[in-house]
Amino acid sequence: MRQENFMREAIKLADEGMRDGHGGPFGCVVVRRGEIVGRGNNRVTSANDPTAHAEVTAIRAACAQLKTFQLTDCELYTSCEPCPMCLSAIYWARIPTVFYGNTRTDAAAIGFDDDFIYQQVALAPEQRALKMQPLLPSEAIATFKAWAAKSDKVRY
Amino acid sequence: MRQENFMREAIKLADEGMRDGHGGPFGCVVVRRGEIVGRGNNRVTSANDPTAHAEVTAIRAACAQLKTFQLTDCELYTSCEPCPMCLSAIYWARIPTVFYGNTRTDAAAIGFDDDFIYQQVALAPEQRALKMQPLLPSEAIATFKAWAAKSDKVRY
Numbered sequence: 140m141r142q143e144n145f146m147r148e149a150i151k152l153a154d155e156g157m158r159d160g161h162g163g164p165f166g167c168v169v170v171r172r173g174e175i176v177g178r179g180n181n182r183v184t185s186a187n188d189p190t191a192h193a194e195v196t197a198i199r200a201a202c203a204q205l206k207t208f209q210l211t212d213c214e215l216y217t218s219c220e221p222c223p224m225c226l227s228a229i230y231w232a233r234i235p236t237v238f239y240g241n242t243r244t245d246a247a248a249i250g251f252d253d254d255f256i257y258q259q260v261a262l263a264p265e266q267r268a269l270k271m272q273p274l275l276p277s278e279a280i281a282t283f284k285a286w287a288a289k290s291d292k293v294r295y
Numbered sequence: 296m297r298q299e300n301f302m303r304e305a306i307k308l309a310d311e312g313m314r315d316g317h318g319g320p321f322g323c324v325v326v327r328r329g330e331i332v333g334r335g336n337n338r339v340t341s342a343n344d345p346t347a348h349a350e351v352t353a354i355r356a357a358c359a360q361l362k363t364f365q366l367t368d369c370e371l372y373t374s375c376e377p378c379p380m381c382l383s384a385i386y387w388a389r390i391p392t393v394f395y396g397n398t399r400t401d402a403a404a405i406g407f408d409d410d411f412i413y414q415q416v417a418l419a420p421e422q423r424a425l426k427m428q429p430l431l432p433s434e435a436i437a438t439f440k441a442w443a444a445k446s447d448k449v450r451y
Binding site (some may be wrong): 146201223228234278287292 | 297298302303304306309310313315318320322327331337340342343344345346351354355358359362363364366372374375376379380382383384385386387388389390391392393394395396397402404405406408411412413415416417420425426427428429430431432434435436437438439441442443445448449450451
């Protein structure tokens with residue numbers, strides 16, 4: 140029942156955030172060794188932050204609490220399958236296990252763009268609905284060369 | 296020269312952030328009507344925030360300054376092609392135009408996972424390197440039904 144209870148907490152956060160006008164109907168908890176270390180619910184419209192999805196918020200909270208930028212020993216419970224932004228954040232945070240309630244198809248059915256963005260991310264830059272254009276690559280590459288040569292860099 | 300100068304500002308932020316130990320070699324500016332309204336550089340390792348990429352940071356800064364959760368009349372200049380997290384954040388912010396310096400292939404060549412995550416996001420949940428598992432969908436769907444019926448919701 141342990142995993143079910145963490146999912147119910149994520150659903151509760153989704154319900155409360157929606158009811159209180161924080162944003163969309165999404166909630167999430169990050170769990171480490173059987174303990175919740177980060178909570179989040181969607182706050183896009185109330186915080187004026189398009190990146191304040193439940194998962195991003197919970198990951199930021201967990202990292203702040205644990206004072207780390209990697210959550211390799213954590214599980215994430217989210218009331219809906221992560222959008223590509225949140226899924227990628229999960230990869231960057233190195234979380235190995237994700238449980239989800241609703242699906243991206245369910246999200247599309249109530250008006251959210253998760254499925255559209257999944258389709259867009261898979262396209263080549265020049266095929267996307269937004270305009271993407273290379274600019275000054277010959278100048279930008281110098282920074283990457285400096286990174287490669289940097290002796291005291293912190294990898295992530 | 297206008298666009299080139301904004302890209303040079305993004306590259307400068309990348310250089311300075313790397314030099315000052317904030318995080319990886321990435322910088323970004325958001326521009327509205329010829330004026331920079333948000334700046335960002337990567338701060339993952341110094342802020343203990345795996346979502347603190349240059350683009351996410353610049354988008355959050357621009358939204359805070361403009362007091363909005365949508366940047367439909369803005370352009371984004373980033374020193375490197377956005378990773379899937381940042382690209383999706385750009386879609387959620389409704390930014391229609393993106394200029395980028397380095398590419399995801401350049402990023403992979405100096406040790407960043409952008410290209411790997413692009414490949415992972417395109418897979419079905421059960422095919423990914425991380426474990427993704429549905430849980431309690433019959434309970435989670437109630438929140439979505441409540442959202443669909445909510446009369447005072449703010450869409451995004």
